[in-house]
Amino acid sequence: MTxxxxxxxxxxxxxxxxxxxxxxxxxxxAARALWHVWHEGAACVVGDGPGEQPLPGLADGATAEITVRSKDKGGRLVAWSAKAVELAPGSEAWEAAVAELKGKRLNAPDGEAMPGRWARECRVLRLEPTGATSDLPDGSLAEAPLPTPATTRQPIPAALPRLLLKKRRAKR
Known part of the structure; x- marks a missing residue:
């Protein structure tokens, strides 16, 4: 029990x-990183709507494996099993969860209208712990990134080194 x-x-x-x-x-x-809030004994998430995080494989009554990382070091702390419970828009539980989620949502495009958009277009889920924790794996769980046309590596402009050297000379 202890x-x-x-x-x-x-x-x-x-x-x-x-x-x-x-x-x-x-x-x-694969596992996805999701922002959440802890509310009344469960992790609450919102998603599957325009501009919100995707929630693949999370349906009402489905199980999920959650891995929690350390905020300061980023390493895995604990892995636990959960049951997903979809909250009905407008219900008392939904209103309470959305009030918490709203305060943590960064860069929302619609501000105060956000709860209405969530009710119309998104899903709010409670990930309730089932009581089972898992052993953390010994090795890395790193996976290759998904293919994308986005790129960050390009040759630097030829004039850039000269421009940077001019600024350094001007400061002296």
Whole structure:
């Protein structure tokens, strides 16, 4: 019983303090980083709408594996199992979760109209711990990035070194 309480406390504290959790829903090929809030004993997430995070493999009643990272070092702290519960828009539980989520949502395009958009176009889920924690793997779980046409590596402009040297000479 004591170890169960300690595991539950570890899950709650680690998840509360972490800004991101890695969630792998049933049938999802890989875990995704999701922003969340801890509210009334569960991690609450919003997504699957325009401009919001995708929630692949997370359906009402489905199970998910959550890995929580350390906020300061970024290493894995705990992995736990959860049951996803979709909250009905306008319900008391939905209103309470959205009030918490709204305060943590960064760079929202619609400000105060955000809860209405979430009710119309998104899903709000509670990821409720089932009580089972998993052993953390020994090796890295790093995966190759998904293919994308985006690029960050390009040759620097030929004049850039001269421009940088001029600024350094001017400061002396």
């Amino acid at each position: 170890s169960e309480l300690l595991e539950r406390a570890l899950v709650e504290e680690a998840t509360k303090k972490s800004g991101l959790i890695w969630v792998r829903g049933a049938g999802a090929p």
